[in-house]
Amino acid sequence: MIPGSFAYHRPTSVREAIGLLVDLGEEARPLAGGHSLIPMMKLRLAAPEHLVDLAGIPDLKGIRDDGSDVVIGAMTTQHEIVGSDLLVAKIPLLREASLLVADPQVRYVGTLGGNLANGDPGNDMPAVMMCLGASYQVVGDSGERSIHARDFYRGTYLTALKPGEILANVRIPVPAAGHGFAYEKLKRKIGDYATAAAAVVLTMNGGTVAGCSIGLTNVASTPLWAEEAARIVAGSTLDAATVKQAVAAAEAITSPAADARGPAHYRTKMAGVMLTRALVTAKARAR
Amino acid sequence: MAKSQVSMTVNGKPADGLAEPRTLLIHFLREQLNLTGPHIGCDTSHCGACTVDLDGKSVKSCTMFAVQANGADIRTIEGMAAPDGTLHVLQEAFREMHGLQCGFCTPGMIVRAYRLLEENKNPSEEEIRFGISGNLCRCTGYQNIVKAIQYAAAKINGVPFEEAAE
Numbered sequence: 497m498i499p500g501s502f503a504y505h506r507p508t509s510v511r512e513a514i515g516l517l518v519d520l521g522e523e524a525r526p527l528a529g530g531h532s533l534i535p536m537m538k539l540r541l542a543a544p545e546h547l548v549d550l551a552g553i554p555d556l557k558g559i560r561d562d563g564s565d566v567v568i569g570a571m572t573t574q575h576e577i578v579g580s581d582l583l584v585a586k587i588p589l590l591r592e593a594s595l596l597v598a599d600p601q602v603r604y605v606g607t608l609g610g611n612l613a614n615g616d617p618g619n620d621m622p623a624v625m626m627c628l629g630a631s632y633q634v635v636g637d638s639g640e641r642s643i644h645a646r647d648f649y650r651g652t653y654l655t656a657l658k659p660g661e662i663l664a665n666v667r668i669p670v671p672a673a674g675h676g677f678a679y680e681k682l683k684r685k686i687g688d689y690a691t692a693a694a695a696v697v698l699t700m701n702g703g704t705v706a707g708c709s710i711g712l713t714n715v716a717s718t719p720l721w722a723e724e725a726a727r728i729v730a731g732s733t734l735d736a737a738t739v740k741q742a743v744a745a746a747e748a749i750t751s752p753a754a755d756a757r758g759p760a761h762y763r764t765k766m767a768g769v770m771l772t773r774a775l776v777t778a779k780a781r782a783r
Numbered sequence: 784m785a786k787s788q789v790s791m792t793v794n795g796k797p798a799d800g801l802a803e804p805r806t807l808l809i810h811f812l813r814e815q816l817n818l819t820g821p822h823i824g825c826d827t828s829h830c831g832a833c834t835v836d837l838d839g840k841s842v843k844s845c846t847m848f849a850v851q852a853n854g855a856d857i858r859t860i861e862g863m864a865a866p867d868g869t870l871h872v873l874q875e876a877f878r879e880m881h882g883l884q885c886g887f888c889t890p891g892m893i894v895r896a897y898r899l900l901e902e903n904k905n906p907s908e909e910e911i912r913f914g915i916s917g918n919l920c921r922c923t924g925y926q927n928i929v930k931a932i933q934y935a936a937a938k939i940n941g942v943p944f945e946e947a948a949e
Binding site: 503 | 784895915917
């Protein structure tokens with residue numbers, strides 16, 4: 497399968513990339529790792545006339561400790577996330593989720609920014625970022641702005657990014673020391689998108705949940721932040737009745753499509769099962 | 784679209800050619816450089832038959848444009864054996880352990896296993912299976928592929944290879 501013709505651009509700075517995207521208009525697409533875009537181009541489901549490759553821009557790379565936050569450049573690969581000692585120490589949820597993205601070869605090339613900005617509800621990192629309360633630093637012609645992950649996703653392949661803007665980096669507040677976490681993903685095989693998946697971060701105080709945040713993957717046209725379910729869990733001991741109530745609240749906000757992964761009702765129920773497992777695991781890991 | 788000059792190091796030697804921006808790396812390797820070891824299997828970034836080693840990463844060359852690999856250092860299955868024809872330890876291992884049946888997935892499996900062992904000299908069986916999870920063998924000959932990688936790891940580490948009881 498051979499993609500349609502396009503012109504290839506390789507800027508070396510964010511400013512140059514933005515200039516190209518603005519000048520070339522809607523026929524130009526930024527290229528990150530390409531592991532979503534290139535398959536789409538091979539199938540001719542996408543046929544951009546210009547690709548602006550962001551791989552030559554050093555400013556978009558790297559994982560940085562910034563006190564109470566960690567900042568990850570958009571062109572950081574999943575492989576680099578998996579291998580980051582800083583992330584393992586501070587936000588281990590990211591490694592756990594990243595290891596469930598696609599397969600080893602795809603993780604060497606696929607980027608965090610591509611996973612987040614593409615707007616595919618099947619991608620794993622968006623719900624993780626909603627769960628963590630991350631914000632996206634976006635750069636465009638008229639400057640820089642910050643968009644909360646929970647406000648970024650508008651629909652399938654629809655995000656708050658405006659034409660000519662690119663995602664530059666992601667700022668993630670470091671969860672409290674001793675927090676529990678889990679990303680539970682049901683998939684048919686390695687490399688598949690989730691039938692349903694749930695991300696949980698929680699802190700325990702004695703035997704009760706002090707705080708909790710929940711994200712859900714691939715059970716609606718956007719990733720979901722399950723605010724009500726997390727509110728139900730907070731203050732509880734995570735007893736069976738509370739978990740059941742929280743799961744019901746999470747299931748209530750899902751609206752999955754029926755596809756080869758199963759009918760909609762099944763996928764909603766699997767979101768509940770993944771959430772139950774993630775809550776149990778996160779609690780067990782919390783100190 | 785106009786072709787542009789693409790230069791890379793392939794199997795230790797400089798390699799140049801003209802490529803349209805849309806030319807995939809796998810097509811450049813196979814059709815311009817006549818390196819037909821990397822295979823086109825699924826052509827949808829699932830099967831890993833096209834895997835090459837690129838700047839120390841295992842990459843599916845069907846999902847990268849040749850222009851993206853401009854300047855890269857690439858190793859394909861053709862670059863695994865020594866110039867005098869001595870097989871790489873992984874090639875020897877696949878032969879000794881019957882790590883191939885039809886052989887179609889083998890170039891990708893070996894190149895992927897090479898990077899896996901570079902990163903982890905002594906992987907567990909589980910780590911091997913996870914490490915090659917981006918490579919499909921449609922003969923389903925995974926048992927012997929895993930054994931071959933264990934054999935190669937043992938040889939690299941200078942310890943005797945012991946087959947696990949079945």
